[in-house]
Each structure stands twice: as structure tokens, then as C-alpha cells.
Amino acid sequence: MQLAKDLQPVLLELALADASKSQPRVRPEVQELQKLLDERTRLTEASASAQLAVDDMELEILRIQEDERKLKKRELDDKRQLGAETDPERRKDLEHDRYAAKSRIADLLSELKEAHNEIAALRNNRDVHAARVDDINRKVDAAQRTVDALPEEEVVDTDALRAKLPADVLDAYDDIGAAKFNGRACGGCFIQLPPAERAEVMAEPEDSLPHCPNCGTLLVRVTPSDEA
Numbered sequence: 258m259q260l261a262k263d264l265q266p267v268l269l270e271l272a273l274a275d276a277s278k279s280q281p282r283v284r285p286e287v288q289e290l291q292k293l294l295d296e297r298t299r300l301t302e303a304s305a306s307a308q309l310a311v312d313d314m315e316l317e318i319l320r321i322q323e324d325e326r327k328l329k330k331r332e333l334d335d336k337r338q339l340g341a342e343t344d345p346e347r348r349k350d351l352e353h354d355r356y357a358a359k360s361r362i363a364d365l366l367s368e369l370k371e372a373h374n375e376i377a378a379l380r381n382n383r384d385v386h387a388a389r390v391d392d393i394n395r396k397v398d399a400a401q402r403t404v405d406a407l408p409e410e411e412v413v414d415t416d417a418l419r420a421k422l423p424a425d426v427l428d429a430y431d432d433i434g435a436a437k438f439n440g441r442a443c444g445g446c447f448i449q450l451p452p453a454e455r456a457e458v459m460a461e462p463e464d465s466l467p468h469c470p471n472c473g474t475l476l477v478r479v480t481p482s483d484e485a
């Protein structure tokens with residue numbers, strides 16, 4: 258396949274543009290943002306669970322306090338009734354009930370103490386999680402600003418590139434593709450050519466496009482000095 262050496266970079270640019278269209282590149286800044294957003298989801302869920310544990314324990318404390326209030330009232334009622342009761346059987350019942358209420362109150366107070374210790378630890382844990390969420394939010398905001406500030410990705414006008422190339426080259430390109438040859442490996446199949454094949458490829462006239470011996474694609478020879 259013949260193609261003037263000065264048009265060969267046009268073919269290569271076309272091939273690279275077509276390749277990036279079929280497999281759009283995700284920019285690293287966008288990847289980083291996505292990673293942070295995933296991390297934020299995870300941390301926000303963990304933070305919500307930590308808050309829920311605090312809420313549950315607060316309800317538990319309210320329940321204990323409510324039970325304690327009722328028992329104290331019962332104990333007072335028993336005491337009041339005992340002051341007026343003379344029947345020995347009734348007195349015995351009231352004393353027994355008063356004793357049971359006092360003993361249950363003592364149990365509740367120890368439950369309450371334990372619950373207060375637990376809620377202190379749970380609130381501490383919740384605060385740690387909340388701080389992590391604040392931290393990831395700041396990172397997400399910064400990453401979002403970075404992404405927003407990225408320059409528009411240059412859209413290559415492939416029609417304009419095609420217009421510069423002869424029809425027979427375009428036909429062959431559409432058929433078998435084109436890739437860079439860096440003197441060692443084909444940019445299409447990424448196979449390193451043995452020295453003899455490299456030499457054959459490099460020996461073709463400069464106004465021609467050799468084929469890759471492996472995949473058959475058109476090779477645009479780009480040596481390091483061309484790229485500089």
C-alpha cells in the first residue's frame with residue numbers, strides 16, 4: 258500500500274481517534290472521583306448504622322427510666338397504704354410488694370449505669386464515623402472541582418482526516434486497520450517482531466505502508482526521532 262510519508266501521520270491520527278471512540282478513555286480525575294464517591298457511600302452507611310446504635314440505646318435508657326419511675330410510684334403507694342393498713346395479711350402483701358419494687362429499682366439503676374457507659378462509647382463511635390464522612394465529603398468536593406476544571410476533551414474531526422487520505426488507503430484502512438510500528442512491536446496486535454521481520458518492515462520504501470506479519474494491519478512506522 259502506497260502512502261506519502263507526510264500523510265502517514267494523518268492515517269495514524271485517524272486510527273487512534275477511531276480506537277478511542279470505540280473505547281472511550283475514562284480520565285484519571287474522573288476515576289478518582291468515582292472511587293471517592295463509592296467510598297463516601299460506604300462511609301455514609303457505616304455512619305448511619307453508628308447513629309442507629311446510639312438511637313436504640315437512647316430508647317433503651319428512656320425505657321429503663323420510665324420503668325424506674327413507675328416502680329418508685331408503686332413503692333410510694335405501698336408505703337402510704339402500709340401507714341393506714343392494720344390487717345396483717347394485707348400488710349404482709351404490701352411489704353412484700355414494696356420489697357419487690359425496691360429490689361427491681363436497684364436492678365434498673367445498675368442497668369442504667371451500664372447503659373450510660375455503653376452510650377458514651379456508642380456516641381464516641383458515631384462521632385468518629387461522622388468525622389470520616391465530613392472528611393470524605395471534603396475530598397469528594399475537591400475531586401469534583403478538579404473534574405469540573407478539566408479542559409474539554411479535544412474531539413478529533415475524523416471526517417477532516419479522511420478527506421486528506423486517498424481512497425485506496427481509506428478502503429484498506431477500513432478493511433484491516435492501521436497501527437503504529439515503533440521499530441519493535443505492532444501497535445495493533447502488540448506483538449514484538451523478531452529482528453528479521455523488523456528489518457523487512459523497516460526496509461520497505463518510506464512512501465509505503467507495510468503490513469504487520471502477525472495481524473496484517475497497515476503499519477505506520479514511527480521511530481523515536483520522528484516522535485521527538
Ligand SMILES: [Zn+2]
Pocket residue numbers: 443444445446447448469470471472473474
Ligand atoms: Zn500486528
